[in-house]
Amino acid sequence: MHVHFQDEWSDEDQDVLRREVDGQIRLSFASPPEDHNTEVLVAGRPDEKLLDRLRGLHSVIVPFAGPPGKTMAMLADRPDLSLYNIHHNAVPVAELALGLLLAAARHIPLRDRLLRTGDWTGSYHLPSMILRGKRVLILGRGAISGELEAPLRALGMELRFIRNNPRNGAEDEFHPRELHRLLEETDILISTLPLSDDSRGLIAEKELELLGPRGILINVGRGRVIDEDALYTALADRTIQAAGLDVWYHYPRGEGRAGSTLPGARPFWELENLVMSPHIAGEWPNPEVQRMRLQALARRINDIFHKNPVPKVETDRGY
Ligand SMILES: NC(=O)c1ccc[n+]([C@@H]2O[C@H](COP(=O)([O-])OP(=O)(O)OC[C@H]3O[C@@H](n4cnc5c(N)ncnc54)[C@H](O)[C@@H]3O)[C@@H](O)[C@H]2O)c1
Ligand SMILES: O=C(O)[C@H](O)COP(=O)(O)O
Numbered sequence: 001m002h003v004h005f006q007d008e009w010s011d012e013d014q015d016v017l018r019r020e021v022d023g024q025i026r027l028s029f030a031s032p033p034e035d036h037n038t039e040v041l042v043a044g045r046p047d048e049k050l051l052d053r054l055r056g057l058h059s060v061i062v063p064f065a066g067p068p069g070k071t072m073a074m075l076a077d078r079p080d081l082s083l084y085n086i087h088h089n090a091v092p093v094a095e096l097a098l099g100l101l102l103a104a105a106r107h108i109p110l111r112d113r114l115l116r117t118g119d120w121t122g123s124y125h126l127p128s129m130i131l132r133g134k135r136v137l138i139l140g141r142g143a144i145s146g147e148l149e150a151p152l153r154a155l156g157m158e159l160r161f162i163r164n165n166p167r168n169g170a171e172d173e174f175h176p177r178e179l180h181r182l183l184e185e186t187d188i189l190i191s192t193l194p195l196s197d198d199s200r201g202l203i204a205e206k207e208l209e210l211l212g213p214r215g216i217l218i219n220v221g222r223g224r225v226i227d228e229d230a231l232y233t234a235l236a237d238r239t240i241q242a243a244g245l246d247v248w249y250h251y252p253r254g255e256g257r258a259g260s261t262l263p264g265a266r267p268f269w270e271l272e273n274l275v276m277s278p279h280i281a282g283e284w285p286n287p288e289v290q291r292m293r294l295q296a297l298a299r300r301i302n303d304i305f306h307k308n309p310v311p312k313v314e315t316d317r318g319y
Contacts, residue, residue: 002037002039003040003042004032004033004041005029016295016298017298021301025301025302037057038056038057040061041060048074051081060081060082060083061084061301062086062313064088065088065093065282066221072313083315084300086293087142088289089282090144093144094148096220096280097246098148098151098152100245101218103244104243105130105216105242106129107242107273111123127214127241131155131156132156135186136186136188137161138159138160139162139189139191139193140193141163142163160174160182161174162175162176162179176202179202188216189215191226192220198317201226203226205230208239211240216243218244219247232271236271242275244274246280251263
């Protein structure tokens with residue numbers, strides 16, 4: 001089997017990948033081979049011309065968890081190709097979700113800011129939430145929510161999960177059609193959902209109203225699962241208590257450059273009951289996470305080669 005990597009990978013990364021993949025699998029990094037088949041393409045945003053040009057191609061792997069919408073749309077038109085992803089960063093994402101929750105429940109960033117201006121008592125009366133005994137509804141029961149489960153239970157919280165295909169007999173798993181009933185019994189809503197036609201805007205005005213004025217919302221999945229205007233208004237009017245967001249509606253141009261600011265139709269940065277981070281839950285620049293990415297990617301390639309069962313990303317679910 002031949003695997004081509006479309007994007008640039010450092011010499012060190014290439015060495016790790018060559019070490020970790022099965023010896024019978026050939027890898028190419030610069031230009032793809034002209035003279036024989038290339039069964040697997042690894043690409044963040046696959047080049048359509050390359051997809052057409054590679055002979056024998058049957059699989060595409062995006063080397064992260066959330067394939068971009070354009071990739072999903074492009075591959076929806078290519079039923080001959082299977083799309084795979086990796087979930088290497090579930091632990092760091094779950095850890096940041098936990099951090100956002102603790103920070104939002106206890107106003108940690110705001111209290112820090114007030115103290116820096118010499119205000120010792122100004123934050124005493126903010127409405128805080130004690131987490132023990134509270135009910136958490138997690139949207140999605142995949143890699144990230146799996147890593148959230150143990151720490152949230154250790155804090156004494158009750159968990160329920162929504163997934164589009166709840167398993168028979170799993171008493172804490174529910175279908176999205178039960179969302180409204182569950183929200184009425186929820187203190188904390190955490191979204192780990194990918195973006196699809198089903199999930200886009202799933203949480204809007206009505207859902208935030210059901211979460212209620214004591215409710216806290218955390219989003220580490222994809223921004224547009226939560227309706228932008230509804231969330232801004234709910235936070236500004238305090239019809240929900242607080243939120244913690246890692247994922248956004250609009251991203252700065254030149255993302256990653258020093259000086260980039262958060263753009264958007266709504267000034268989220270002015271809200272005191274919002275804790276924010278710049279889509280960094282996956283900690284992609286961290287060398288430890290990069291090692292986890294390379295190992296997960298090599299495992300995915302080996303699994304495809306050995307025909308081990310691996311869930312595909314469902315491109316027909318929209319994007
Ligand atoms: N903030 C970040 O840096 C960061 C990092 C990694 C992943 N992500 C995002 O988080 C998403 C989830 O990551 P994961 O590794 O846990 O993926 P996963 O595939 O392991 O889990 C996703 C879960 O969501 C469920 N689901 C999907 N669509 C649904 C819908 N419409 N309604 C109900 N349930 C639905 C699936 O059944 C599955 O249980 C990724 O797709 C990506 O968009 C964000
Ligand atoms: O790992 C990454 O590339 C970033 O953390 C983004 O990951 P995601 O696509 O899994 O959000």
